[in-house]
Every structure is written in C-alpha cells, then in structure tokens.
Amino acid sequence: MLDEGSVSSGASSPEPEAPFTPKYRVSISDHVNKDGDSVRFTIQVSQNGLTIQVVEREFEDFEYLDHCVSTGPNSLGLIVPPVPLRSATDPYNAEMQSRKVMGKESKTLIADEFQKDCQQLQKYLELLLSHPVLGKNQKLHDFLTQKEPPPRTKVRRGLMGRLSDTLEARKQWWPDSEEFFQRERDWVAKYQPALTNAASSFAAITAAHLRMGHQLEAVVTALKLTNCPNHHLHHKQFNNINTIFLECLDNIKGSIDEGGFEGERVFGGVLGLWQRYVGCEAAMLLHRTCLMVDYQACNRALDKAKPNRKEAAEKAKREAEALFEECSDAARQEIKHFQRNRVVELQAGLESYVNLQLTSARSTLAALSSALTQVKAISL
Known part of the structure; x- marks a missing residue:
C-alpha cells in the first residue's frame, strides 16, 4: 500500500536491447508555399537512403500531430517533444513583432522567418522519429507517408477541462513518494x-x-x-x-x-x-x-x-x-x-x-x- 511519504515498488523499465533506429529521415525545404495567412511546408521523407514520399503540411497539421502523440495510448510517462511556436504570418502581427524587436517607433519590418520555422519543424520531427516509443506512433507514420494530410479534428477545451487543469496544477506541490522524482521536480x-x-x-x-x-x-x-x-x-x-x-x-x-x-x-x-x-x-x-x-x-x-x-x-x-x-x-x-x-x-x-x-x-x-x-x- 502506498501512503503519503512512502516509496513505491521501485520497479524500473528494462534497458532497451539495442539503440532505437528511426524508420524514416525527413528534410524540410527552406522554400515554402504561402497563400495569404496559410503557409505550406514541403517535407521530403526518405527510407534507407531513398525518397519514398514528398508531402506538404501546414502548421495546423503539426499542431494536430502534437495533440495526437501527446494523448496517445502509449504516451504515459513520456516527455513528448514540443511543437515549435507559430511565426506571425499576417501583416498586423508581423508589424507588432517587428516593433517588439526593433523598437516601438521603428518602421522597419523584419523579413519572414520561414527558414527558421523549417529548421525548427524538421528538428521536431527528428525528435519524434528518434524516440523509441513515439517513433512507432501510427499517427506520425500517417503524417509522413500519406500524400494528403490526415483530417484534423478541432480540439476544444471546455469549462470542465479548464477546471480540471486548475485542480491538477494545485497538486504540483504535493510531496513525492520517491526521492528520485522529488529531486527532479x-x-x-x-x-x-x-x-x-x-x-x-x-x-x-x-x-x-x-x-x-x-x-x-x-x-x-x-x-x-x-x-x-x-x-x-x-x-x-x-x-x-x-x-x-x-x-x-x-x-x-x-x-x-x-x-x-x-x-x-x-x-x-x-x-x-x-x-x-x-x-x-x-x-x-x-x-x-x-x-x-x-x-x-x-x-x-x-x-x-x-x-x-x-x-x-x-x-x-x-x-x-x-x-x-x-x-x-x-x-x-x-x-x-x-x-x-x-x-x-x-x-x-x-x-x-x-x-x-x-x-x-x-x-x-x-x-x-x-x-x-x-x-x-x-x-x-
């Protein structure tokens, strides 16, 4: 029985028999297709040194992929790699971002940072692919191999969900039952x-x-x-x-x-x-x-x-x-x-x-x- 302050069974996962090898390699081109506020990134997917698929994905597709792998059945206890932050694409937000960097009175607009976005999104996919559990995720496989993006479902957080998050956040100060995790926290x-x-x-x-x-x-x-x-x-x-x-x-x-x-x-x-x-x-x-x-x-x-x-x-x-x-x-x-x-x-x-x-x-x-x-x- 586990009471407050006691230690759990201490069972640990067995060490993997061999280093995990990613099934695919990805490369995101610096050239993007921009149509209004929509930006499409071109991903080249290769396996065993050969290109097997070239797909286009929008930032919303990456966000939905993050939602799927974060809430998947095998995600318990995993530190899921974070999806990058979205860059400003509309003129108003781009202007606000430029003034934040260059000064409030500046009229200089910073050029689009799509190259930076491509690098960060490629790193995100590489982190997922190299993970021994997430790298086998079917949603990630579909994301990279299907020509059309998987259909996105709008993720909404209702009142009860926000209340649940608030109640869970209050538990962050609860004393841990194991010294290892308490030190990490x-x-x-x-x-x-x-x-x-x-x-x-x-x-x-x-x-x-x-x-x-x-x-x-x-x-x-x-x-x-x-x-x-x-x-x-x-x-x-x-x-x-x-x-x-x-x-x-x-x-x-x-x-x-x-x-x-x-x-x-x-x-x-x-x-x-x-x-x-x-x-x-x-x-x-x-x-x-x-x-x-x-x-x-x-x-x-x-x-x-x-x-x-x-x-x-x-x-x-x-x-x-x-x-x-x-x-x-x-x-x-x-x-x-x-x-x-x-x-x-x-x-x-x-x-x-x-x-x-x-x-x-x-x-x-x-x-x-x-x-x-x-x-x-x-x-x-």
Whole structure:
C-alpha cells in the first residue's frame, strides 16, 4: 500500500536491447508555399537512403500531430517533444513583432522567418522519429507517408477541462513518494524560470544585433551622400577617407548581421527548444504526481471501505496502482535520456555560439585595423 511519504515498488523499465533506429529521415525545404495567412511546408521523407514520399503540411497539421502523440495510448510517462511556436504570418502581427524587436517607433519590418520555422519543424520531427516509443506512433507514420494530410479534428477545451487543469496544477506541490522524482521536480522548479530568463536575455541580444545592423546601414547611407567634388586636394583626401570608412562600416555590419542571424540559428533555437522541452517534462511530472495522489486516495478509500464496497475499492486501487507504476517506470527512463540530450545539445549550441562570436569579433578587429592602416597611409 502506498501512503503519503512512502516509496513505491521501485520497479524500473528494462534497458532497451539495442539503440532505437528511426524508420524514416525527413528534410524540410527552406522554400515554402504561402497563400495569404496559410503557409505550406514541403517535407521530403526518405527510407534507407531513398525518397519514398514528398508531402506538404501546414502548421495546423503539426499542431494536430502534437495533440495526437501527446494523448496517445502509449504516451504515459513520456516527455513528448514540443511543437515549435507559430511565426506571425499576417501583416498586423508581423508589424507588432517587428516593433517588439526593433523598437516601438521603428518602421522597419523584419523579413519572414520561414527558414527558421523549417529548421525548427524538421528538428521536431527528428525528435519524434528518434524516440523509441513515439517513433512507432501510427499517427506520425500517417503524417509522413500519406500524400494528403490526415483530417484534423478541432480540439476544444471546455469549462470542465479548464477546471480540471486548475485542480491538477494545485497538486504540483504535493510531496513525492520517491526521492528520485522529488529531486527532479525541485530541479525543474528552479531550472525552468532560469532557462526562460536566459532565452529572453538572448533574444534581447539578438534584437540588439539587428538594431545595430540597421543603424550602421543608415550611417553608411548618410556617408555616401557626403562625397565632395574632386576639385580640391582636401576634397579628394576627404573622399578617400570616407570611402575607407564606408568599406570598414560595411564589413562590420556584415559581421554584426552574421553574428545575430547565425547566433539565433546555432544557439537561440536550441535555447527556445529546451525551454519548451523542460515545460513538457514539468507537465509529465505533474501528470505523474496526479496519478500518485489518486493512488494514495484509493489506498485510503480501501482502508475505510465497508465490506460491501471492499471489492470495488480493491479494483480501483489496483487500476490506480497500475497506471502510477506504468507512468513511473517510463518516466525514469525518459528523464535519464532527456537530461543526457539536454546537456549535450545545450553545450554544443553554446560552443558554436562562442566560436561564432569570436570569429565575428576578429573580423571586426581586422576591418578596423585595415581601415586605420589605410588612413595613416594617406598624405595629408
């Protein structure tokens, strides 16, 4: 019997006999088909090195796939990879997003980020395909192999569903019956807001890169209008210095732009992914906590059950125990795999970003040094 504070059976899932090999490989083209607010992504599906299907899917199809794999019969205790956030496609939201990044008074519109969307959606599919349980999901198989997208069903959350979510959220502070899961819950409670803050700070750095690049472009444009007629020697000298300065600023702008866009690709996307992924782990842990609370309630009900209700109480207890143990067994393996991948990917992304910034800084230094050398060589 499992009472508050006691430890469960401690049964663990057996280690897989061999590493799981994804059945398919996917590649999403950077070229999308946009019709109004609708954006269609082209997915090339291959197996054993051969292309077996090319399909087009809208973002709503990915959202419905996420719903299907998250609520599937074998999803208990799994940390389901998060579907990426939808980018702004209509003019109004695109303008609001641009002002958020470039400043409230800015009239500069940021170009569509469909390339970024394609990369994130491809990563999402790769995470699903490489998962030993979700990779075998029939809905995922249909999503990739059927020419037409599976029919979507509108998912609605009614009042009772929202009330249920509220009641379940209140159980997140319930003491866990196992030290392993209690430590993991405590870690998530501290790590999730820290990662959110890191992602927000990095987004601010990327926005600063974009604003600086646009400001340098404005300076370059203004300097191009200051050239003087070459009638006098000092005019020629000024034009020569101005040309050197323009080339220098243009090179610096290129380094800043590359540092911003590439930085977002190599590390910003990784931060955003794992920020959402940790949220998925928190949701899984909360679900397991709710199953634990239900199991404990069934134990108490069995202790207090009258003889004529004993059989029903025992059945309810066995069902609650089976769900709780199934979830716990799967969750142990999921958490270990999740933490290994988190460390590897965040470290790789951070190293790539640091190398990118060093390259950008060296390029800027080289441009400034070259400009200074050329200016010193001009006879004044």
